[in-house]
Amino acid sequence: MSDMTSQAAAPRSPGRPRSSRADEAIIEATLDLLAEGAKIDTLSIEAIASRAGVGKATIYRRWPGKDALLRDALAILKGTPPTPIGRSVREDLVLLLGAVGRNTDPRSEKIMSCLLPEVNRNQDRYELYQGVVEPRRARVREVLERGVRNGELRTDLDIELALALLTGPMLIQRVLRWHPELDDDVLAERVVDGVLEGIRAR
């Protein structure tokens, strides 16, 4: 029995070279259904299989259940964060923060805006959200740790706090347009410089 449909010919996602074309069709079907308004709670493996043109058994061969499939689908939806260059902490922070909340996949805004209101009310949704966020936090963390080691950043730096100081302003602007007058084009640079230098008089 062939599981494949024409949808499986979708472009290969970067960073997942092991994927078969059926896997890709399953991931794409999951993301399409969510972007079209399917609720995470009620989305069924059956509906995903039907949309992908595969049997349910094909999905269960690769993923133990819906949560694992959703985790992989969201990871592919959000893509991989940029790779730091390594010349200066400032440059790498601007690069990484410039990508915060920037959705390259058009389905992302719709899917994330359905997920986010749930993260504080549902532990499964929270873990799904953290699965998206933690790899991004980890990449910024590496840059900050390098900065502490090489003397660019304070030796007593609270790295976990610094992650929130850098990411918070980017996220509220990109997701909520929190301040109508902050220009998005130079926001990452301004946030990085603001957090690097601080606001106290010297």
Place this chain on the structure above:
Amino acid sequence: MSDMTSQAAAPRSPGRPRSSRADEAIIEATLDLLAEGAKIDTLSIEAIASRAGVGKATIYRRWPGKDALLRDALAILKGTPPTPIGRSVREDLVLLLGAVGRNTDPRSEKIMSCLLPEVNRNQDRYELYQGVVEPRRARVREVLERGVRNGELRTDLDIELALALLTGPMLIQRVLRWHPELDDDVLAERVVDGVLEGIRAR
């Protein structure tokens, strides 16, 4: 004809001494309906009037339409931000930021989590959101301006950026629990000190 019901005996909202008891019943009915899942788009003046036990004319005597009523209802839902003490910028920032995303009204989390996903997709919702946010931004802005004037903060401070640097980390933690390991109890102090001092080595 009497417009009043027993619901109008709800406690008087602080900061709105001009409200009649009918006004309060109308505001409470609006907030109750939203908290119970009514959609902002489809919530009708008729449904609000019915829930408040008043006639539609009573609502239109006080509010020109639903948007104006929603603005007032959200302002009352979110309450007034704390009043700065005036001794030091640090102390006042900790006070104001400690209140960010802290909802005293139990209906607030539900109502805001329905509003927030819409703010980037619907201009009316965005203006409603800004009506909640701007009075809070204004209060922090006054403290920052005082700090620039009295020499506590850098004379070249970008105040609008600083508002985002301070508020962003608080909001992502309080609304999304963005970083699972940041302790909420001391978060406002740590954010304020982090933004005051900066992270660059000196």
